[in-house]
Amino acid sequence: MPDSTPRAPVLQMPQVVVDMKLPQIRELATQLRFAPEEGRIWMDERRMVLVHSDTFADLREELLASLGYEMTRGLLTRIYFAAGQRDAASVLKRLGPGASLKEVLNTGGRMHALQGYLLPEHVGRGLAAGDLRSDDYYGEALWKDSLEDEAHVARHGVGQHAVCWNAVGYCSGYLSYCAQRTIVVREVECRASGGNHCKIVAQPAAQWDNVEEDLRFLLPQPVGRRARIVAPVADGGPTTALAQSAVTDSRDDDRAAPRSLAETAFVGASTAFSVLRHKIDRVAPTQATVLLLGESGVGKSLIARQVHRRSQRAQAQLIEVNCAAIPEALVESELFGVERGAFSGASQARAGRFEAAHGGTLFLDEVATLSPTTQGKLLRVLQSGALERLGSNQTRVTDVRVIAATNEDLKQAVRQGRFREDLYFRLNVFPVVVPPLRERRDDIPLLVQALLQRFAPLHGRGHVGITSRALQALIHHDWPGNIRELENVIERAVIMLHEGEMLDLQHLSYADDTLSTPSYFGLDDTGQLMINTDYDFGASQSPASTSAASPAALDMNRLADDLLRQGPGQLAAMERALVRSAVRQAGGNITRAAALLGLSRAQTEYRYRKQQSAPG
Ligand SMILES: [Zn+2]
Structure with missing residues (x-):
């Protein structure tokens, strides 16, 4: 029979729950943000969705009806096993290497509660009493108010079996990730089988009798699946969703092959990035001319290097030319070379960039700035590979793959007569639009991580961490200068840091010198949604007051809030x-x-x- 005693909501009256006290929940609640203007909800650095419990129940029923008990149980268990692993990875990352097992496991329980699946409670030895990595680890906990048994009982009534499959998966995944081996959670009591609540026991797989029964649902391919999430990231980046989440885990990054500078900023998890990478993978091995389009600072030269690296010309040279950086009078000789005496400055013969790139790739950035004459010569090389050095009649044939880039609208330049139409068609064989950073916000956490790893050693800093609110500010900034601006902001911040300090709001200064004040909602102490919670936690409901305050003042507000929570008499103590x-x-x-x-x-x-x- 379902438990009919009234239960206290988690966030409003957390004092009734073991280990669910306000300060901890508050810290965790600041990780959850609602950004309705972006159509997004964030938890940590990941996108979340609000799903009706009815939808979860409908899905479960559909699965049961179409796939049957065995497959449905396995599917829900494994999907949530992966979810538990992901949450464990971000909790470990956030708490840092010094965190105690107790802290990590309690945070896991609170994550589970915050996501609305159930309310974990301490019972017996609890989950954190033993050593998770030892063979005789034994943990236990109570689950109250589980979403899944509620859904099950509503449609099927009370039966013989425990049915909290998703929670068993989540908890096993979380514990297994922390232990770096399989911890099997078994639900020994469930509301769906007549208990007042659910009770679980967690042990290493070897400790259980009949563990095959659990593993059948938990890990159909135990080796392959675990290897996928903890495996080092292969060169070229992760390809599976699980591996992508693993890339944010610093322990995995440490084991990854060291990335070259060009690789550093070529990371991402957003849809826009996936589309981009897919296009690059398609075109790179071919000989096709590539036209890179996009705002300035989006990393077009980075993409050009990726195309070259993944091409059959990877062993040969990649020559990069910024057409706008060369004085117009010198562009031709720079690109096509010059014979001695061709003009007054040409004291000796010199090969141009095309000849230098023979057998390799030539990257022409800001190609729209080329003069009409140079455009004509470029067209000829693209068509036949033939060119003459300036002041020479001798035709040389080169084998060069061209990647061109521009932040201009080339079609419009053609209409205005500034760009040759035939050259436009020649270049536009395979156009690749590189999205601006504001259209790939999901990539910002990964980019920031990669940039910190690049700049920290460069400027003599040790491991540099970043606070959640600083990361959120970076995610919500509009980045008119794109990745280049992000690089500058991170590098400046790293330089500003003192040894051992976390990168925080006060270290961030943007090109226009304004701290963006994103409007989003988070949870306050009582579980209510409040605007911009993390910036001015609990102090003011007015967004105007937060946008006027400096980062130092915001820190002061937080400090004041923390002090006041400790009781009266804090003014004199301060x-x-x-x-x-x-x-x-x-x-x-x-x-x-x-x-x-x-x-x-x-x-x-x-x-x-x-x-x-x-x-x-
Ligand atoms: Zn249950």
Whole structure:
């Protein structure tokens, strides 16, 4: 029979639940954000969806009706096993290597509760008492108010079996990821089989009797599946959804082959990026001319390098020419070479970039800026491979693949007579539109990670982490300067960091010097949706006040909120702490401490002496 006692909602009255107290839930709740203007919900760095529990129940019924019990149970268990692994990966990443097992497992339980599947409770030894990596690990927990048994009982009534398949999968996946081996969770009691709640026991696979029964649903291919999520990322990037989520895990990154500079920024998980990579994979091995289109800063030269690297010409040279950077008078000699004495500056014969790229690839950036004469010569090389150096009649034949790029609308340039139509058609064999960064926001966490790994060692910093709110600010910025702007922002931030400091809001400065104030919603302490929660947590409901505040002021607000939660009398305590810190920073020199505090020497000394004489 279903439990009929009223249950307290998780977020409103968390004090009734073991290990679900406010500060922890609050930290986790800030990871959940609603961005209705983007049609998105974020949890950590990943996109989420709100699904009706009825939809979950409908899906489950459809699966049962069309696939039967065995396959449905296996499917739900395995899908949520993967979900548990993904959540474990992001929790481990967020908490850092120093986190205790207890902290990691409790956070997992809270993630599960926050996502609305059930409410885990401590029972017996709990899940975190033993050593998850030892062979005799034994953990137990209660699950209250499970979504799945509620759905099952509503349609099938109470029966013989435990039915919380998704939660068993999730919990097994989470624990297995943390243990780096298979931990089997078994539901030994379930509301759907007449219990008041569900009870689970977790043990390493070898500890269970009849474990084949569990593994049948959990891991049809235990080796292959686990290998996929923990395997190092192969060169060329991950191809499966599971591997893509693994790429965000620093432990996997460490084992990945070191990336070249060009590879660093060629990462992504967004649909736009997948489309782009698919196109590049198709065209790279061919001899086709490629035309890269897109705003400036989107990384067109990066794409050109990817095309070259994946082509049959990879062993030969890739020559890059920015047509706009060469004075117009010199473009022709630069591209096609020059004979001695061809013009007054040509004291010796010199091969052009086309000849230099023979057998390889030539990347012509900002191709729309070429003069009409140069356009004509370029067309001829593209058609026949033939060219003459400036001041020479000798025809040379080159074998060069051309990749051209522009941020201009070439069709319009043709209409305006600035660009030859025949050249346009010649270049436009395989156009690739490189999307602006604001259209691939899902890639920003991966890009930031890659850039931090590039810039931290470059500027003598150790491992650099980033706070969740700084990452959110980066995700929601509009990036008019695209990846180039992101690179600059991250590099500047890395330079600003002190050793051991996390990259935070105050380190971010954008080209237009404004901190973007995205409008999205998150959860506050009571589980209510509030605008821009992380920026001004619980202090103000007005978005205007957050946009006016500086990052330092926002930190101050957070600090004040934290202090007030600790009880009354914090004002005096704060003053004492400020005076103490100032005196300590000034090395005991009261005059300098006074300067730090913005007080007179007498005022400072009075406060300091008062503290010294105060009891305690
Ligand atoms: Zn159950």
